[in-house]
Amino acid sequence: MSYKVTLLPSQQQFEVSEGQTILEAALQCGVQIPSRCKVGVCTTCLCKKSQGDVHYQLEPMLTQKEQEQGWIFPCLAYAKSHLILILDE
Incomplete structure (x- = not known):
């Protein structure tokens, strides 16, 4: 199963397959998401x-409030549905 990810404001889209992090899928499709460490420490990809749902194999270093506000780490997140992500906030 795969899900469509849309990045705002650029409207770039790519597919993420089961077992791929959002960052891995973006880079494989040639879509640039700012990143440095790729393990959720540097916060560059935050x-x-x-819209949509994600899950993690390893919980990210985000507070409950940050998660409720929608903040995610694409380097650690796996899609559970189609997603719309905002990169420039």
């Missing part, structure tokens, strides 16, 4: 989820 973005806001506008």
Whole structure:
């Protein structure tokens, strides 16, 4: 199963397959999401989820409030549905 990810405001889209992090899928499709460490430490890839659901194998270093506000780490997040992500907030 795969899900469509849309990045705002650029409207870029790519598919993420089961077992791929959102960042891995983006890079494989040639879509640039700012990243550095790829393990959720540097916060470079931090973005806001506008729509959709994600899950993590390892819980990210985000507070409950940050998660409720929609913040995610694409380097650690796996899609559970189609997603809309905001990169420039």
